[in-house]
Amino acid sequence: MSFAPDYAATAFWNEDSGFPRSSEAPLPASADVVIVGAGYTGLAAARETGLAGKSTIVFDAGPIGGGCSSRNGGQVGFSIRPEFEALARRHGQGIATAIYREGLAAVADLRALARTPGFDCDWRGVGCFYGAHTRHHFELLRRSVESQPAGLEQRILVVPPEEQAAEIGSSFYHGGLVYPDDAAIHPLRLLNALYARACSAGAVAHADCPVLALERTREGFTVHTPRGTVRGRQVLIATNGYTGALSPWHRRRVVPIGSYIIATEPLDPALVARLIPHGRNLVDTRHVVVYVRPSPDGRRILFGGRAAAKEQDVSRCVPRLAAMMTEVFPELGQARISRAWMGFVAFTFDSLPHLGSRDGLFYCMGYCGAGIPLATYYGRKIGLQMAGAAGGDTALDGLPFPARPLYFGRPWFMPAAILGYRMRDRLGW
Numbered sequence: 001m002s003f004a005p006d007y008a009a010t011a012f013w014n015e016d017s018g019f020p021r022s023s024e025a026p027l028p029a030s031a032d033v034v035i036v037g038a039g040y041t042g043l044a045a046a047r048e049t050g051l052a053g054k055s056t057i058v059f060d061a062g063p064i065g066g067g068c069s070s071r072n073g074g075q076v077g078f079s080i081r082p083e084f085e086a087l088a089r090r091h092g093q094g095i096a097t098a099i100y101r102e103g104l105a106a107v108a109d110l111r112a113l114a115r116t117p118g119f120d121c122d123w124r125g126v127g128c129f130y131g132a133h134t135r136h137h138f139e140l141l142r143r144s145v146e147s148q149p150a151g152l153e154q155r156i157l158v159v160p161p162e163e164q165a166a167e168i169g170s171s172f173y174h175g176g177l178v179y180p181d182d183a184a185i186h187p188l189r190l191l192n193a194l195y196a197r198a199c200s201a202g203a204v205a206h207a208d209c210p211v212l213a214l215e216r217t218r219e220g221f222t223v224h225t226p227r228g229t230v231r232g233r234q235v236l237i238a239t240n241g242y243t244g245a246l247s248p249w250h251r252r253r254v255v256p257i258g259s260y261i262i263a264t265e266p267l268d269p270a271l272v273a274r275l276i277p278h279g280r281n282l283v284d285t286r287h288v289v290v291y292v293r294p295s296p297d298g299r300r301i302l303f304g305g306r307a308a309a310k311e312q313d314v315s316r317c318v319p320r321l322a323a324m325m326t327e328v329f330p331e332l333g334q335a336r337i338s339r340a341w342m343g344f345v346a347f348t349f350d351s352l353p354h355l356g357s358r359d360g361l362f363y364c365m366g367y368c369g370a371g372i373p374l375a376t377y378y379g380r381k382i383g384l385q386m387a388g389a390a391g392g393d394t395a396l397d398g399l400p401f402p403a404r405p406l407y408f409g410r411p412w413f414m415p416a417a418i419l420g421y422r423m424r425d426r427l428g429w
Contacts, residue, residue, distance in 0.1 A: 048383025
């Protein structure tokens, strides 16, 4: 592995898209709605509150959407993590069914939005190959297709090992599944499109303006920022993997996990097409997940995953990620790396997203690494709830948002957990 001459520790998506422009207007003395976090969630919510006639202001500590909303891999698919049976045991058959339907609706709604004239997120209905890293895992995948919950079936194609070459130019896997309805998008273009919709509804967004403190008042909250204070009647915490000390209650309930991505230098398009013949997304059955896709122009491989037991400078993780990439694709052994970046996703202790309000403070977060469809879907839902409009109810309403003893927002247990998962992957468990 080597670095390309133009190597930079910056997201590949910045090559052809810029961040939305921050408002230059002075802060108002008050607003009906203040949203902390200008990613997919915050912008989707801001559009709904703006459409309802509520004055809405959105703050971001860095560039608008500068967190994982502009740093993800751009993969879209059904994103509810708990298996249906486990979810039904925990919450009952009815709630489990409703949650799964919302997971399907999140993808369908984003697909419909992507087809709206003028909405540019570079939607590509390429599907996804889900690779089995052992023969045992292929059997588990095959059986999972046969036992999908009635009425919640997805289109899934079983790819036995002997037919795998038609899907991926690698012998690393032992067959897998194809989800033909999955898609790929350009994360930063999606962010810009959501921003334009929020602004057209009357919302105003300010970059590089962190919310430093929230002070409760009789009418709502006083929102303190470096540029002054704003009185907000309603406040939404939409910070997901970047949830910090502003709200300790929420911070105890989400686990920020760094996800790292590399992009190769431009390659021969014939090589990229040979490795990923249909331009699909790729994920696999390992606990320490990897995710792969070709760049939109078909000239690079984008490879993401968990590169270190604890968070590190992204450039130090490049050799590890490159080794993981060449384990799957040996033909990339000589490919140089031109870009590397990372972002924080937020996992929850029950592997579900959560939204609602507590003591008058609204929240929506915890997408467990699948925030493209879920953040846009539930962001819209929480916005409708804040606006008091119809259609804001969800299957997640009222579910407990669990914390854990001795956890206060810093995932001290992650190094041991990652090492344990890697051991399980090596043993094929």
